[in-house]
Amino acid sequence: MEEFFQQLTNGLAVGGIYALIALGYTMVYGVLKLINFAHGDLFTIGAFLGLTLLTTLGLSDHLGALAGVIALALMVMILVGLIGFLLERTAYRPLRTSPRLSAVVSALGASIFFQNAVMLIWGARPLVYPHSILPRTAVSLFGMEVPVVRIIMFATSVVLMLGLYYLTHKTKTGTAIRAAAIDQDAAKLMGIDVNRVIALVFCIGPALGGAAGVMVGLYYGQISFTMGWLYGLKAFTAAILGGIGNIPGAMLGGLLLGVIEALGAAYISIAWKDAISFLVLILILIVRPTGLLGERVANKV
Amino acid sequence: MNTRTLALAAICLLFAALPSFMSSYWTDVLNNIGLYVVLALSLNLILGHAGLFHMGHAAFYAVGAYTTAILNTQFGMPVLYSMPLAGLLAGFFAMVVARPIIHLRGDYLLIVTIGIVEIVRIALVNDVFGLTGGANGIFGISRPTVFGFRLRKPEHFFYLIWGFATVTIFLMHRLENSRFGRALNYIKEDDVAAEGSGIDTAYYKLVAFVLGAFWAGMTGTLFAAKMTIISPESFSFWESVVLFTIVILGGMGSIRGVLVGAFLIIGLPELFRDLAMWRMLVFGAAMVLMMIFRTQGLIPPPPRKYDVVAYLKEAVGGAR
Numbered sequence: 001m002e003e004f005f006q007q008l009t010n011g012l013a014v015g016g017i018y019a020l021i022a023l024g025y026t027m028v029y030g031v032l033k034l035i036n037f038a039h040g041d042l043f044t045i046g047a048f049l050g051l052t053l054l055t056t057l058g059l060s061d062h063l064g065a066l067a068g069v070i071a072l073a074l075m076v077m078i079l080v081g082l083i084g085f086l087l088e089r090t091a092y093r094p095l096r097t098s099p100r101l102s103a104v105v106s107a108l109g110a111s112i113f114f115q116n117a118v119m120l121i122w123g124a125r126p127l128v129y130p131h132s133i134l135p136r137t138a139v140s141l142f143g144m145e146v147p148v149v150r151i152i153m154f155a156t157s158v159v160l161m162l163g164l165y166y167l168t169h170k171t172k173t174g175t176a177i178r179a180a181a182i183d184q185d186a187a188k189l190m191g192i193d194v195n196r197v198i199a200l201v202f203c204i205g206p207a208l209g210g211a212a213g214v215m216v217g218l219y220y221g222q223i224s225f226t227m228g229w230l231y232g233l234k235a236f237t238a239a240i241l242g243g244i245g246n247i248p249g250a251m252l253g254g255l256l257l258g259v260i261e262a263l264g265a266a267y268i269s270i271a272w273k274d275a276i277s278f279l280v281l282i283l284i285l286i287v288r289p290t291g292l293l294g295e296r297v298a299n300k301v
Numbered sequence: 302m303n304t305r306t307l308a309l310a311a312i313c314l315l316f317a318a319l320p321s322f323m324s325s326y327w328t329d330v331l332n333n334i335g336l337y338v339v340l341a342l343s344l345n346l347i348l349g350h351a352g353l354f355h356m357g358h359a360a361f362y363a364v365g366a367y368t369t370a371i372l373n374t375q376f377g378m379p380v381l382y383s384m385p386l387a388g389l390l391a392g393f394f395a396m397v398v399a400r401p402i403i404h405l406r407g408d409y410l411l412i413v414t415i416g417i418v419e420i421v422r423i424a425l426v427n428d429v430f431g432l433t434g435g436a437n438g439i440f441g442i443s444r445p446t447v448f449g450f451r452l453r454k455p456e457h458f459f460y461l462i463w464g465f466a467t468v469t470i471f472l473m474h475r476l477e478n479s480r481f482g483r484a485l486n487y488i489k490e491d492d493v494a495a496e497g498s499g500i501d502t503a504y505y506k507l508v509a510f511v512l513g514a515f516w517a518g519m520t521g522t523l524f525a526a527k528m529t530i531i532s533p534e535s536f537s538f539w540e541s542v543v544l545f546t547i548v549i550l551g552g553m554g555s556i557r558g559v560l561v562g563a564f565l566i567i568g569l570p571e572l573f574r575d576l577a578m579w580r581m582l583v584f585g586a587a588m589v590l591m592m593i594f595r596t597q598g599l600i601p602p603p604p605r606k607y608d609v610v611a612y613l614k615e616a617v618g619g620a621r
Contacts, residue, residue: 286401
């Protein structure tokens with residue numbers, strides 16, 4: 001039971017990260033029907049930018065741990081959001097009317113470009129986040145010891161996700177995003193500037209991914225230029241699990257995948273941990289391609 | 302014999318003479334290109350002709366290479382004898398995994414095939430059935446012999462690999478113009494209409510997939526023979542990406558395009574070895590630019606002129 005509870009909290013903490021990255025995939029897919037392969041690399045860029053800002057600005061020394069981390073996350077979110085915006089302008093917008101495959105290849109190219117840019121800027125060796133920033137203590141919860149870091153991670157993801165939910169479901173901008181996701185042409189006729197909506201989606205998604213990158217750095221300590229690929233694929237699995245294009249679905253899918261993976265690693269085999277996620281991906285696509293919460297067209301043809 | 306055939310024959314002869322005045326290093330580069338030509342052509346059957354977004358081709362390549370490596374090191378089977386078995390096993394594996402997913406739409410299929418290639422890689426790293434040697438792979442694969450002659454140097458492999466490539470090019474060319482090839486093209490253009498006119502699209506797609514995998518499996522044998530050491534690293538997702546890129550940049554469904562693509566993507570970076578750090582960066586940027594400015598690839602296949610009525614009659618009459 002102790003073991004199960006530990007794995008559950010670990011799964012929820014990691015699942016929160018998957019969920020944040022998954023939101024970027026699901027939003028882009030919702031509006032453009034495009035798998036943004038470069039999204040995982042934007043997440044990596046977030047992690048590396050975070051480390052650089054953290055060490056050069058000494059944020060946590062000036063502001064204290066909590067405020068420092070929040071300021072760091074905000075800065076990274078803005079920078080990565082900007083990169084996402086530029087990415088859409090250069091690699092995706094010219095291909096808006098081309099065959100779908102062209103955009104997929106362009107996304108792959110962008111992914112390779114970013115991954116190697118990170119390698120050239122920060123070097124090929126893994127880098128280490130200073131490990132003293134977040135408290136390494138544990139609190140007892142329902143009689144079990146739970147590391148505080150996990151609670152902070154989980155709470156941060158939940159706050160960001162709630163923020164996004166508020167934005168997309170309670171504001172005018174959010175209505176525009178959802179309208180563009182349903183039918184771009186109709187949205188245009190209603191006076192929505194679809195280009196602006198897409199640009200916005202490409203800022204918000206990467207910003208959340210960048211925040212996830214910082215969280216991974218703070219949680220695991222080690223970051224490497226290739227990590228975006230695996231996290232990206234898992235986050236995409238999470239997005240499909242929840243129903244791609246569906247924002248609450250991505251949140252649910254992320255948390256669920258985190259828990260499945262943590263329990264799988266504990267009770268089946270840690271060596272097969274990644275394979276379990278991919279198996280979930282394949283099974284979901286075979287059995288229920290619309291995902292758990294997806295109700296939009298089951299286009300299986 | 303017309304001048305075109307003569308010119309082609311001359312080029313082939315010149316090409317066959319290359320190893321005699323090239324260094325072993327560059328001959329080896331040519332051998333690599335040859336392997337990629339075959340692999341990319343086998344992927345072209347699936348991606349270019351049937352229009353299936355398949356990014357897991359390295360998985361079938363791996364099954365072939367590991368089959369050869371295991372049969373050779375564990376059971377002492379001569380390398381080249383294992384080639385048909387490697388192909389069959391890869392094809393069988395493809396049939397098992399593709400059956401339930403072949404109907405998936407474009408990018409869903411793409412993502413599933415990525416999942417498959419990753420699962421295969423993880424299985425190889427985890428030393429599945431205690432046969433694959435884990436992360437270190439399998440070493441000590443013996444050199445192949447052809448009519449009692451032992452192939453050791455790149456110059457020897459050149460003829461084996463490019464001989465196989467020539468056969469592949471010829472067969473792919475025949476296939477392209479066969480009824481099967483035309484049915485695939487029709488499915489790629491519009492699979493709802495193809496289904497509607499009586500073509501069993503799922504069956505044709507599956508056959509294309511299995512055939513492509515079979516060919517990739519046989520190429521795996523050549524790879525194992527050439528390297529004598531294989532490890533899971535050689536069959537990662539990025540291997541699949543490279544193959545995918547060759548087909549797309551060369552021109553989907555175009556044999557000449559795939560040839561040019563393989564030379565450019567595998568050969569060109571060798572010329573810029575000193576800039577190795579930068580080449581992947583340029584490669585990524587080039588992929589984006591290429592899609593923006595030349596979506597169809599470098600050498601798109603020639604437009605096909607169909608007599609639609611005659612074609613449909615044939616297709617309906619011949620459909621299972």
